[in-house]
Amino acid sequence: MSKEKKKISRRKFLVRGGLGTVGVLAIGSYIFRNPIRRAILAMANTMDMAYMGDTSNPMLWFELTKDNTILLHSPKVEMGQGTFTSLAQMAADELEISIDKIAVIHAATSTGNIDGMSTGGSTSVAGLWQPLREMAATFREMIKTEAAHKLGVAVSALVSENGIFSANGKRLSYAEVADGVATWEVPDVPALKEIKDYKYIGKPVPRVDLAAKVFGHPIFGMDAEMSDMLYGSVVRPTKIGARFISADVSKAQSMPGVVKIIEEDDFVGVVANSATEAENAKNAILVEWDAPNHLQTADIISLMTVGNGKSTIIQKEGSEVTDDGLVTMEFRSPIGAHAQIEPNGVLASVVGDKATIKIATQVIGLTRKEVAERLDLDEENVNVIPTYLGGGFGRRLHTPHAIQAAVMSKAVGKPVKYFFSRKEEFQHDMFRPPTHHVMKGKLDTDGMLEHLEHHFVSGDVGNDSALVPGILPPIIGADIGAIRGGFIQYGKVPNLRSVYWHVELPFATSFWRSLGLLANTFAIESFMDEMAVRAKKNPIDFRLAHIQDDVAGERLKNVIRAAADNAGYVDTVINGKAMGFAASTDANTPCAQVAEVSIEEGEIKVHKVTLAMDPGVAVNPDQVKAQCEGCVIMGMSAAMHEQMYVEDGELMPIIYGPYNMALMKHAPKEIDVVLLQGIDKPGAVGEPPLGPIAAAVANAVFRLTGKRLNEMPLRL
Amino acid sequence: MKISFFLNGISETIVVADGNTPLLWIIRDVLNVKGTKFGCGKAACGACTIHVEGEAVRSCSYPAKFAEGKQINTIEGLGNEENPHPVQQAWIEEIVPQCGYCQPGFIMATAALLAKNPNPTDEDIDQNISNVCRCGTYFRMRKAIHRAAELTQSANTKTEENV
Numbered sequence: 001m002s003k004e005k006k007k008i009s010r011r012k013f014l015v016r017g018g019l020g021t022v023g024v025l026a027i028g029s030y031i032f033r034n035p036i037r038r039a040i041l042a043m044a045n046t047m048d049m050a051y052m053g054d055t056s057n058p059m060l061w062f063e064l065t066k067d068n069t070i071l072l073h074s075p076k077v078e079m080g081q082g083t084f085t086s087l088a089q090m091a092a093d094e095l096e097i098s099i100d101k102i103a104v105i106h107a108a109t110s111t112g113n114i115d116g117m118s119t120g121g122s123t124s125v126a127g128l129w130q131p132l133r134e135m136a137a138t139f140r141e142m143i144k145t146e147a148a149h150k151l152g153v154a155v156s157a158l159v160s161e162n163g164i165f166s167a168n169g170k171r172l173s174y175a176e177v178a179d180g181v182a183t184w185e186v187p188d189v190p191a192l193k194e195i196k197d198y199k200y201i202g203k204p205v206p207r208v209d210l211a212a213k214v215f216g217h218p219i220f221g222m223d224a225e226m227s228d229m230l231y232g233s234v235v236r237p238t239k240i241g242a243r244f245i246s247a248d249v250s251k252a253q254s255m256p257g258v259v260k261i262i263e264e265d266d267f268v269g270v271v272a273n274s275a276t277e278a279e280n281a282k283n284a285i286l287v288e289w290d291a292p293n294h295l296q297t298a299d300i301i302s303l304m305t306v307g308n309g310k311s312t313i314i315q316k317e318g319s320e321v322t323d324d325g326l327v328t329m330e331f332r333s334p335i336g337a338h339a340q341i342e343p344n345g346v347l348a349s350v351v352g353d354k355a356t357i358k359i360a361t362q363v364i365g366l367t368r369k370e371v372a373e374r375l376d377l378d379e380e381n382v383n384v385i386p387t388y389l390g391g392g393f394g395r396r397l398h399t400p401h402a403i404q405a406a407v408m409s410k411a412v413g414k415p416v417k418y419f420f421s422r423k424e425e426f427q428h429d430m431f432r433p434p435t436h437h438v439m440k441g442k443l444d445t446d447g448m449l450e451h452l453e454h455h456f457v458s459g460d461v462g463n464d465s466a467l468v469p470g471i472l473p474p475i476i477g478a479d480i481g482a483i484r485g486g487f488i489q490y491g492k493v494p495n496l497r498s499v500y501w502h503v504e505l506p507f508a509t510s511f512w513r514s515l516g517l518l519a520n521t522f523a524i525e526s527f528m529d530e531m532a533v534r535a536k537k538n539p540i541d542f543r544l545a546h547i548q549d550d551v552a553g554e555r556l557k558n559v560i561r562a563a564a565d566n567a568g569y570v571d572t573v574i575n576g577k578a579m580g581f582a583a584s585t586d587a588n589t590p591c592a593q594v595a596e597v598s599i600e601e602g603e604i605k606v607h608k609v610t611l612a613m614d615p616g617v618a619v620n621p622d623q624v625k626a627q628c629e630g631c632v633i634m635g636m637s638a639a640m641h642e643q644m645y646v647e648d649g650e651l652m653p654i655i656y657g658p659y660n661m662a663l664m665k666h667a668p669k670e671i672d673v674v675l676l677q678g679i680d681k682p683g684a685v686g687e688p689p690l691g692p693i694a695a696a697v698a699n700a701v702f703r704l705t706g707k708r709l710n711e712m713p714l715r716l
Numbered sequence: 717m718k719i720s721f722f723l724n725g726i727s728e729t730i731v732v733a734d735g736n737t738p739l740l741w742i743i744r745d746v747l748n749v750k751g752t753k754f755g756c757g758k759a760a761c762g763a764c765t766i767h768v769e770g771e772a773v774r775s776c777s778y779p780a781k782f783a784e785g786k787q788i789n790t791i792e793g794l795g796n797e798e799n800p801h802p803v804q805q806a807w808i809e810e811i812v813p814q815c816g817y818c819q820p821g822f823i824m825a826t827a828a829l830l831a832k833n834p835n836p837t838d839e840d841i842d843q844n845i846s847n848v849c850r851c852g853t854y855f856r857m858r859k860a861i862h863r864a865a866e867l868t869q870s871a872n873t874k875t876e877e878n879v
Contacts, residue, residue: 080851214804214819215751215795215797215800216791275745339848340817341761341817342753343754343755390816390818391817422755422758623811629852630851633852637852656760663854665846667855667858669855669858
């Protein structure tokens with residue numbers, strides 16, 4: 001075999017190369033001068049977003065089957081957050097059938113039921129609360145009308161029980177009613193039931209996917225199969241900003257099991273008979289990269305410093321702080337990896353002018369569009385079949401590897417499954433950006449805050465994302481993701497500032513569960529604790545005194561009181577244990593946490609976390625609690641253990657273990673969750689409880705050691 | 717090379733070019749039994765935990781050739797909906813899984829622990845269960861492990877009474 005050395009153009013191998021602009025701007029733009037900015041920002045901050053998809057046609061959502069089960073085609077994906085269970089509860093209650101008669105499945109794009117946005121932002125249940133119940137109620141009435149027609153009675157004479165209609169001694173199942181109907185009479189949307197009358201909504205119904213997940217059913221993207229399937233792998237650089245020069249594929253070509261080497265403008269891939277053979281052959285491709293070696297963690301830290309880049313004022317009341325009596329503290333958070341256990345992967349089959357894509361993704365519509373564009377297919381001819389996700393956390397808000405698998409499938413004429421190695425997952429993650437925060441505050445003579453300012457810099461979250469329209473960042477001026485949790489929730493402080501600084505990093509960063517919330521709350525709530533100590537006040541009372549009296553303020557005060565009361569909060573160290581307190585408001589959901597902490601053999605040990613949250617109506621209180629427990633532990637992992645670093649131009653580490661995460665032994669043995677209901681509809685659940693944990697733990701450590709920890713991961 | 721072993725009690729013989737191929741891929745891709753998961757390929761996360769002769773083994777780093785003649789069990793062989801293993805029963809009672817991807821590995825690791833130590837303390841659990849769960853279900857898992865120990869013991873008591 002001849003030695004091949006092919007020159008391939010250099011574009012697209014990495015999202016970015018080279019450091020971003022570094023500069024200092026004295027005058028930042030101010031968001032509140034522009035009404036459009038203000039409106040979009042308010043939406044981004046509260047995440048009070050309507051569902052973006054078709055909710056006019058129940059037939060898109062519900063499918064009747066012969067065994068009288070109703071299939072609910074969900075355009076929202078199930079990634080652990082429990083959405084499928086909540087959707088089943090909402091549908092069953094308005095369809096007036098038993099929940100075990102509903103099977104929730106992912107809607108393939110061929111059904112036409114496609115989410116206009118993504119599964120993310122803690123919006124799934126909240127966004128579908130009204131439309132899904134309305135569609136279910138409408139569908140129920142459609143069936144009823146037809147049943148009455150078939151049974152020859154008035155609708156009022158029908159007896160309906162668990163999907164079976166009866167009248168005059170005759171019985172019809174939902175499926176029998178629907179059989180042969182060509183035209184449906186669609187009624188006006190019927191009145192919905194009162195929440196108190198629901199049988200499933202508001203109850204701790206077991207997860208609908210429980211058995212599948214306990215008995216090991218093949219439900220994930222990695223488990224997808226097609227006959228004659230081959231395995232693909234794609235070469236990825238290890239260095240940040242690496243530019244492709246050339247690839248020598250001669251050795252790889254003769255490796256066992258190799259079917260084809262695929263060389264495209266923007267990637268080199270291998271297709272082989274097995275996953276191991278594909279991986280081995282890929283590793284045998286000799287790639288020459290032009291890669292800078294100089295980049296180190298210290299460079300990233302110096303880049304990520306308040307004052308660099310461009311600033312936008314996102315919150316402003318009263319005047320700027322003066323130096324007189326000023327308290328200033330700085331905080332930092334590191335680069336964070338998603339580290340979801342199921343690696344990104346996809347199974348693609350391209351036959352003629354049609355493509356089928358099975359994939360774990362949070363962006364079904366975007367994935368379809370990208371594959372169609374690359375292969376020059378009609379979008380309608382690309383069927384994306386979503387699978388369960390082995391973790392989402394924002395990592396799958398862009399899944400362009402579907403393009404690569406489709407290109408490889410087309411090249412070999414067979415289905416190709418392709419997934420990332422763990423090293424590729426760690427080095428090509430779309431990371432949680434590192435942040436730097438400068439907090440400034442000033443107390444008046446009564447020990448009340450006269451000034452409070454949060455100045456922070458973050459790498460991109462929403463900016464430069466395939467999900468956020470390019471037009472949006474220039475309008476808003478601030479990154480809608482980075483500023484989550486960056487607002488100061490203490491409205492009684494007369495002089496407030498929150499100022500966001502935008503710096504571009506040389507590697508890709510994006511959405512990580514709760515976005516800016518964890519780091520922003522770490523800074524603000526650690527500082528609030530410091531100011532309470534300086535004011536010689538109880539940190540609970542100190543916070544309560546600074547919260548305004550509107551609806552959001554009352555809800556926040558209520559969760560603060562509930563967490564403190566349930567934890568029996570005391571501001572003193574007892575038997576070597578101290579309590580730390582913090583609170584946050586994210587996506588219009590307030591959450592407060594008390595962490596009970598001691599120091600064991602030089603390590604921070606969290607024994608118990610008491611959490612109070614007001615998510616509005618909890619459609620499934622058990623799964624809301626599960627999200628709270630999960631957020632506490634994932635937040636602890638990020639706050640106390642995890643960090644990526646940059647060494648000689650390479651993002652490290654590349655494996656679990658060295659990428660230190662919370663394990664069983666680190667998880668608190670008690671997590672006590674208290675749910676309040678301050679609004680009469682469901683709000684955000686999956687991310688808001690991640691906010692307070694870092695500050696709560698750090699504030700407890702301060703009481704134990706007198707040391708104010710100001711860097712994540714928290715170290716003594 | 718030809719390798720023969722028992723997978724969930726069924727005799728299997730496979731032919732593989734490279735005997736060092738991880739057993740995980742033989743189970744998943746050759747025998748098409750998908751409950752055992754790939755997480756990291758370096759025995760660091762535990763998603764691929766199976767039982768080899770009753771011992772918990774991370775199959776992503778276990779060469780297939782070592783399986784010769786051995787009893788291999790996966791999540792599919794542990795129990796089913798009609799007859800769940802006590803660990804699976806406890807997992808259902810405590811509603812443990814979120815995304816669910818790591819759960820077969822944890823369930824297999826727990827079943828192996830309980831077979832050796834029917835009533836593990838919290839410290840035993842901390843020391844023996846070292847898999848990674850990104851959703852953070854550890855809090856419910858700990859409760860479920862204690863519950864599984866109870867279920868196992870009450871099942872054993874009943875069996876003894878019957879004898």
